[in-house]
Amino acid sequence: MYPKTSMFIHQLIEDKLLPGASFGFIKNDERFDYRDGLTAVVPYAETIQEDQIYDIASLTKVFLTTTIILQLWEEGKLNPNDKVSRYLPDFSAQEITLKHLLTHTSGIEGYIPNRDTLSASELKQAILHLPVGSNFEKEVNYTDIGFILLGFIIETIEKDSLVNVFSKRVSGPLNLMDSSYHPSDKQRCAPTELDPKRGLIKGEVHDPKANTLGDHCGSAGLFSTLNDCLTFSQMMLNKGKLNGKRILNETTVLSLLSDWTPNGSLNRSLGWDIKSKGNKDYLFHTGFTGTFILLDILEKEAFVFLSNRVHPTNENKAEYLEQRDKLVECYLTEKEKQK
Numbered sequence: 001m002y003p004k005t006s007m008f009i010h011q012l013i014e015d016k017l018l019p020g021a022s023f024g025f026i027k028n029d030e031r032f033d034y035r036d037g038l039t040a041v042v043p044y045a046e047t048i049q050e051d052q053i054y055d056i057a058s059l060t061k062v063f064l065t066t067t068i069i070l071q072l073w074e075e076g077k078l079n080p081n082d083k084v085s086r087y088l089p090d091f092s093a094q095e096i097t098l099k100h101l102l103t104h105t106s107g108i109e110g111y112i113p114n115r116d117t118l119s120a121s122e123l124k125q126a127i128l129h130l131p132v133g134s135n136f137e138k139e140v141n142y143t144d145i146g147f148i149l150l151g152f153i154i155e156t157i158e159k160d161s162l163v164n165v166f167s168k169r170v171s172g173p174l175n176l177m178d179s180s181y182h183p184s185d186k187q188r189c190a191p192t193e194l195d196p197k198r199g200l201i202k203g204e205v206h207d208p209k210a211n212t213l214g215d216h217c218g219s220a221g222l223f224s225t226l227n228d229c230l231t232f233s234q235m236m237l238n239k240g241k242l243n244g245k246r247i248l249n250e251t252t253v254l255s256l257l258s259d260w261t262p263n264g265s266l267n268r269s270l271g272w273d274i275k276s277k278g279n280k281d282y283l284f285h286t287g288f289t290g291t292f293i294l295l296d297i298l299e300k301e302a303f304v305f306l307s308n309r310v311h312p313t314n315e316n317k318a319e320y321l322e323q324r325d326k327l328v329e330c331y332l333t334e335k336e337k338q339k
Contacts, residue, residue: 001025001027001032002025002331002334002335002338004330004334005303005327005330005331005334006023006034006036008326008327008330009021009023009036009305009327010036010037012323012327013036013037015323016316017309017316017319017320017323018037018290018307018308018309018311018320019037019038019039019040019041019307019308019309019311020035020036020037020038020039020048020307020308021035021036021037021048021290021305021306021307022034022035022048022052022054022225022226022306022307023035023036023226023303023304023305023306024226024229024230024303024304025301025302025303025304026230026233026234026237026300026301026302026304027300027301028300029300031230031234033226033227033230035048035050035052036048039052039190039191039308040190040191040311041311041312042191042194042200042311042312043200048190049188051178051188051225051227052188052189052190052225052226052306053178053183053185053188053189053190053203053223053224053225054189054190054223054224054225054226054289054291054306054307054308055189055190055192055205055206055222055223055287055289055308056222056223056224056229056287056289056291056306057206057207057220057287057288057289057291058144058219058220058285058286058287058288058291059222059224059229059285059286059287059291059292059293060147060210060217060218060219060220060221060222060287061147061218061219061220061271061285062271062272062285062293063170063179063222063224063229063232064162064166064170064218064222065147065150065151065154065162065218065219065271066102066270066271066272067169067170067247067248068154068165068166068169068170069098069102069150069153069154069270069271070248070252070270070271071169071247071248072154072157072158073252074248074249074252077157078098078153078157079098080097080098080099080102080260080270081097081098081099082097082098083095083096083097084096084097084098084100084101084149084153087152087153087156087157088128088149088152088153088156090125090128090129091128091129091149092128092129092130093106093108093130093131093132095132095136096108096132096136098150098153099260099270100136100137100146100262101146101147101149101150102146102150102260102270102271103140103260103261103262103266103268103269103270104140104141104142104143104146104268105136105137105138105139105140105141105261105262105266105268106132106136106141106143106145106146107132107133107134107135107136107137107138107141108130108131108132108133108141108143108145108146109130109131109132109133110130110143110144110145112126112127112130115208115209116208116212118212119212120212120213120214120216123209123212123213124152124213124216127145127148127149128149130145137262137263138263139266140261140266140267140268144207144209144219144220145219146219147218147219148209148213148217148218148219149218150218151216151217151218151219152216152218154218155216161215161216162181162215162216162217162218162221163180163181163182163215166179166222167180169247170232170247171228173245173247174228174231174232174235174242174243174245174247175231175243176224176228176231176232177228178223178224178225178227178228179222179223179224179225179228179232180222180223181205181214181215181221181222181223182223183203183223186202186203189202189203189223190202190307190308190311191308191311191312192206192289192308192310192311193206193310193311193312193313193314194311194312194313200312203223205217205220205221205223206220206288206289206310207219207220207221207288220287220288224306225306226304226306229293229304229306230302230304232293233293233295233302233304234302235247235248236248236253236283236295236297236302237295237296237297237300237301237302238300239253239254239297240252240253253297254297255270256269256270256271256272256283256297257269257274257281257283257297257298259274269283271285272284272285273285273286275294275328277329277332277336278336280296280298282294282295282296282297282332283295283297284328286324288310289307289308289309289310290305290306290307290308290309290310290320290324291305291306291307292304292305292324292328293305294328294331296335301335303328303331305327
């Protein structure tokens with residue numbers, strides 16, 4: 001299945017842009033999964049396990065936070081046009097709505113001095129009082145801050161931690177056994193960065209803010225496997241339902257194919273990026289550690305890619321991002337030719 005795409009991934013590994021990858025496709029309701037390369041190169045080489053657990057980084061934003069926000073909207077517990085301050089009274093930017101956060105058009109300036117020295121409560125207070133820049137509503141400025149705030153809103157409404165809400169609303173119903181903030185088996189976790197302060201990070205979240213906020217971070221923190229990510233993707237391709245469990249309404253999933261930004265032309269949906277090729281629109285999201293999900297909702301096809309490209313260092317970021325975009329383009333081209 002998709003040999004050119006698989007060869008492209010193999011070349012990324014040969015070029016040492018990432019130690020290895022677990023990746024898979026969904027087509028005609030069938031799932032195809034593959035592994036290539038290593039899961040670790042330091043302190044010694046390790047091969048990728050069949051059920052390898054990855055830090056999926058910002059895929060948390062769509063896997064957990066966006067999905068739950070959409071569920072709460074369906075239940076009438078919130079509306080995307082609601083002001084953030086309605087749920088978080090201490091939030092200082094009165095003009096910002098949930099939709100601004102979901103589409104990354106809030107203009108919130110995310111720089112926090114001494115971020116890594118703050119406690120969880122201090123970091124939360126700093127996030128609640130960040131300034132809004134001049135690009136409010138005018139452009140997409142991708143940031144973790146909006147989804148951290150959305151995580152706080154979910155906890156306020158549900159009166160529970162994100163960890164528990166995710167288990168109750170998403171991972172439990174879909175039987176995602178390996179999707180959690182707390183990996184069941186750290187030995188199965190692909191290591192990320194060899195950090196000068198933290199050492200080799202393995203089984204603990206790579207993202208600094210998520211590491212501080214722990215169970216309460218809506219932007220990053222989830223660990224998962226290829227199998228679980230394919231299951232989540234299959235639910236989305238089935239327009240919100242899988243194995244008799246309804247996670248989202250069909251109309252909700254289809255609405256994600258629309259541009260939800262204030263001017264309707266910035267190619268962001270609620271939580272998801274909209275990637276266009278020709279006259280087709282795809283839902284897309286990436287993760288800093290080297291992960292992405294690409295969904296063709298209408299044709300029920302998906303490409304899921306999990307890697308730990310930040311292992312052992314993050315020095316390859318610019319080159320990786322360039323090659324990742326080429327990888328996605330390779331898949332989309334090959335996909336069209338296989339019709």
